[in-house]
Amino acid sequence: MPGSEIPVANPPALPSHLPDSVLDLAVQIPRKQLSKDDSESLRNFQRAACYIAAAMIFLRDNVLLESELQREHVKPRLLGHWGTCPGLILVQSHLNLLIRNHDLNMIYVIGPGHGAPAALAALWLEGSLEKFYPGEYDLSYSGLKNLITRFSVPGGFPSHINAETPGAIHEGGELGYALAASFGAVMDNPDLVVACIVGDGEAETGPTATAWHAIKYLDPKESGAVIPILHVNGFKISERTIFGCMDDKEIVTLFSGYGYQVRIVEDLDNINDDLQGALEWSLDEIRKIQKAARGGEPIVKPRWPMIVLRTPKGWTGPKELDGKLIEGSFHSHQVPLPKAGTDDSQLSVLKDWLSSYKISELIKDGKPNGSILRSLPQNPEKRLGQFKTTYDPYVGLKAVDWKDFAVEKGTDQSCMKVTGKFLDKVFQDNPTSIRLFSPDELESNKLDAILDHTQRNFQWDEYSRANGGRVIETLSEHDCQGFMQGYTLTGRTALFPSYESFLGIVHTMMVQYSKFVKIAREVKWRGDIASINYIETSTWARQEHNGFSHQNPSFIGAVLNLKADAARVYLPPDANCFLSTVHHCLKSKNYTNLIIGSKQPTAVYLSAEEAAQHCKDGASIWKFASCREEPDVVLVGIGVEVTFEVVKAAELLRSICPELKVRVVNVTDLMILVEESKHPHALSKERFVELFTHDKPLLFNFHGYPTELQGLLFGRENVARMTVEGYIEEGTTTTPFNMMLVNRVSRFDVAARALKAGAASGNKEVQAKLDECLEVVKNKVAEVREFIMDNGKDPDDIYDMAKFE
Numbered sequence: 001m002p003g004s005e006i007p008v009a010n011p012p013a014l015p016s017h018l019p020d021s022v023l024d025l026a027v028q029i030p031r032k033q034l035s036k037d038d039s040e041s042l043r044n045f046q047r048a049a050c051y052i053a054a055a056m057i058f059l060r061d062n063v064l065l066e067s068e069l070q071r072e073h074v075k076p077r078l079l080g081h082w083g084t085c086p087g088l089i090l091v092q093s094h095l096n097l098l099i100r101n102h103d104l105n106m107i108y109v110i111g112p113g114h115g116a117p118a119a120l121a122a123l124w125l126e127g128s129l130e131k132f133y134p135g136e137y138d139l140s141y142s143g144l145k146n147l148i149t150r151f152s153v154p155g156g157f158p159s160h161i162n163a164e165t166p167g168a169i170h171e172g173g174e175l176g177y178a179l180a181a182s183f184g185a186v187m188d189n190p191d192l193v194v195a196c197i198v199g200d201g202e203a204e205t206g207p208t209a210t211a212w213h214a215i216k217y218l219d220p221k222e223s224g225a226v227i228p229i230l231h232v233n234g235f236k237i238s239e240r241t242i243f244g245c246m247d248d249k250e251i252v253t254l255f256s257g258y259g260y261q262v263r264i265v266e267d268l269d270n271i272n273d274d275l276q277g278a279l280e281w282s283l284d285e286i287r288k289i290q291k292a293a294r295g296g297e298p299i300v301k302p303r304w305p306m307i308v309l310r311t312p313k314g315w316t317g318p319k320e321l322d323g324k325l326i327e328g329s330f331h332s333h334q335v336p337l338p339k340a341g342t343d344d345s346q347l348s349v350l351k352d353w354l355s356s357y358k359i360s361e362l363i364k365d366g367k368p369n370g371s372i373l374r375s376l377p378q379n380p381e382k383r384l385g386q387f388k389t390t391y392d393p394y395v396g397l398k399a400v401d402w403k404d405f406a407v408e409k410g411t412d413q414s415c416m417k418v419t420g421k422f423l424d425k426v427f428q429d430n431p432t433s434i435r436l437f438s439p440d441e442l443e444s445n446k447l448d449a450i451l452d453h454t455q456r457n458f459q460w461d462e463y464s465r466a467n468g469g470r471v472i473e474t475l476s477e478h479d480c481q482g483f484m485q486g487y488t489l490t491g492r493t494a495l496f497p498s499y500e501s502f503l504g505i506v507h508t509m510m511v512q513y514s515k516f517v518k519i520a521r522e523v524k525w526r527g528d529i530a531s532i533n534y535i536e537t538s539t540w541a542r543q544e545h546n547g548f549s550h551q552n553p554s555f556i557g558a559v560l561n562l563k564a565d566a567a568r569v570y571l572p573p574d575a576n577c578f579l580s581t582v583h584h585c586l587k588s589k590n591y592t593n594l595i596i597g598s599k600q601p602t603a604v605y606l607s608a609e610e611a612a613q614h615c616k617d618g619a620s621i622w623k624f625a626s627c628r629e630e631p632d633v634v635l636v637g638i639g640v641e642v643t644f645e646v647v648k649a650a651e652l653l654r655s656i657c658p659e660l661k662v663r664v665v666n667v668t669d670l671m672i673l674v675e676e677s678k679h680p681h682a683l684s685k686e687r688f689v690e691l692f693t694h695d696k697p698l699l700f701n702f703h704g705y706p707t708e709l710q711g712l713l714f715g716r717e718n719v720a721r722m723t724v725e726g727y728i729e730e731g732t733t734t735t736p737f738n739m740m741l742v743n744r745v746s747r748f749d750v751a752a753r754a755l756k757a758g759a760a761s762g763n764k765e766v767q768a769k770l771d772e773c774l775e776v777v778k779n780k781v782a783e784v785r786e787f788i789m790d791n792g793k794d795p796d797d798i799y800d801m802a803k804f805e
């Protein structure tokens with residue numbers, strides 16, 4: 001394999017051309033020597049945890065090497081990632097010591113979550129697995145045996161850190177998000193320190209690259225701190241890392257420019273003194289920054305500490321196999337001895353490797369010896385796996401009555417303007433438990449009223465620094481998402497408003513997060529958390545300054561694909577419904593909520609009371625626009641603009657073809673459409689028929705991609721009578737009404753479809769005048785098109801509220 005045969009272990013970086021003077025930027029601190037006891041305790045903890053982690057990957061029996069290791073003691077499928085484990089264990093052992101020495105509130109966020117054996121081994125040693133899985137993973141021989149033999153097999157822990165891992169607040173799979181989530185966790189948590197280890201491969205990702213800047217959004221008066229630990233072990237799966245090929249000069253200049261003080265930890269012979277000294281220094285620096293801010297004299301652009309940890313990948317593992325380096329090379333990334341169960345020479349290397357930890361000295365009768373436990377916090381609740389904020393943190397919000405912000409029926413209102421005012425009050429009443437993360441679109445999305453009593457929390461800007469603030473506006477959707485995750489998983493509530501088109505940037509990140517939440521719901525010992533809340537606006541339907549590039553409603557599909565009990569998608573048709581929905585979502589727990597609405601003034605159809613009922617029901621017949629009798633056709637609007645077009649179509653049909661009996665239904669909660677019992681919100685069969693009839697043509701005008709709605713309707717009775725129109729990738733910088741025309745969801749398109757459907761379903765009167773009516777509709781389209789082309793705007797009366805006799 002190209003690049004695979006690097007002849008030296010742990011190869012150093014080539015020297016850069018930067019002047020030596022930049023090395024003055026690297027923090028030099030006098031080496032502190034750990035006490036003999038602490039040093040021994042750390043070494044023993046690391047030895048024991050490395051043994052257990054390795055055993056988890058390999059052994060299905062003889063777990064403490066009680067007898068000579070045989071082929072049959074080796075698991076049939078060898079799964080897991082060894083290379084990152086020694087580094088993760090090293091850090092975990094030190095953090096517990098730091099907590100013990102300073103009584104810290106600390107969380108450990110692990111970027112390289114593929115190193116689950118490391119985390120689990122350490123959590124077993126500190127007794128956290130026993131606490132959460134009593135009888136299963138006790139500090140006993142059988143508990144240890146279970147841990148080792150069940151790892152990566154059905155029924156045991158999976159290969160990556162997930163919500164089953166005590167102390168975890170981050171799904172360990174898709175790399176890149178640990179750092180932003182860590183910063184979200186410390187926001188409004190002034191006493192919390194999160195130590196976040198970032199793999200040097202992970203650090204190559206876009207999301208991590210942008211997350212380093214998060215210190216610039218952290219006010220040390222109101223928030224805690226993150227200690228980033230960049231783990232430079234030099235390799236990814238099979239390639240060297242960028243950071244591993246950067247020398248110290250390049251690394252310190254890069255991170256100094258980002259605003260950090262960099263301490264490089266690389267003294268492999270005295271790694272424990274080196275690392276503990278660096279962590280103590282980090283804490284001192286954090287305290288200085290916080291003390292100044294909390295004492296009223298905040299430091300301008302404080303230089304937050306960070307650690308760069310250079311240790312070999314797969315450290316303490318086998319040195320080489322068949323002439324190929326393992327320790328200090330990418331060969332240690334997953335299973336360094338893949339044929340240990342079938343090849344005697346590999347089995348022998350495994351035996352030597354596992355024996356090198358001398359586990360019988362460290363674990364007796366299934367219990368870690370006293371020296372291992374000495375470095376742990378005495379109060380178990382402070383141990384990394386047992387800190388309550390990581391598993392039962394929900395604080396909830398003081399409720400604000402949304403009806404106080406309701407607007408008058410019959411007027412035109414912007415959902416966002418109205419919601420901004422409501423959120424302003426929510427933020428005032430909940431000054432430390434809600435935040436909003438926005439990719440520089442708050443003004444543009446017309447939510448600016450939120451800033452009436454709070455501000456943007458940007459510490460590098462002299463005009464907003466040192467003043468706190470509920471709002472972070474950074475043009476990194478990844479940071480917004482990561483902050484929201486960390487903030488939510490530590491008990492608080494967050495909102496992420498965005499242009500509709502760009503939320504897809506965080507699609508997989510949102511999916512990863514929802515995987516964490518799904519498993520968290522299944523884990524008995526985890527409490528509830530708030531939902532994560534997306535507001536999508538500046539939608540494809542109303543592009544003012546923008547156009548085709550800004551049209552993409554695909555995030556709806558991303559949320560629809562989540563587990564039914566986690567996904568909620570709302571398309572409130574007017575400002576009062578929008579308010580009611582936002583209020584509902586802020587109270588809800590454990591969901592991914594997506595709320596889509598317009599920032600432009602649009603018709604308010606329902607009073608506050610009517611809106612409350614409509615949102616509760618998820619859908620209703622809009623009687624003001626519907627016939628009294630059994631309809632010939634049912635027109636369904638889902639989404640603000642397309643619903644307006646449906647109502648206008650009903651108005652038009654009433655004037656040109658009153659013989660056609662039309663019913664108008666609005667759906668505000670998309671999930672009610674799903675087949676009965678497939679979603680908690682799904683309408684019963686009876687209710688579905690009440691709204692949509694058994695057999696009448698059902699014409700949906702949908703805000704999103706038609707196929708996504710079609711997928712939801714599959715399984716409902718008589719789908720052949722249904723048609724779904726929606727966004728079909730047509731658009732440019734054009735007028736709002738032309739956008740409806742080009743996507744074939746305008747009132748004229750709806751009316752023409754309704755006429756044809758009414759005639760086809762047997763209404764003789766409609767049949768008789770079908771051609772004539774279609775001609776009228778066609779002429780109207782031509783007229784409006786011509787007006788738009790001639791004037792560069794829509795006809796003035798096109799958005800007049802529909803009137804029904």
Ligand SMILES: Cc1ncc(C[n+]2csc(CCOP(=O)(O)OP(=O)(O)O)c2C)c(N)n1
Nearest residue numbers: 084112173174175199200201202235236237
């Ligand atoms: C976003 C993403 N891309 C690719 C992968 C596949 N992958 C798993 S581990 C890994 C290498 C990670 O290297 P690093 O972050 O340095 O971790 P370590 O060396 O400590 O294992 C890769 C590329 C992934 N999990 N996530």
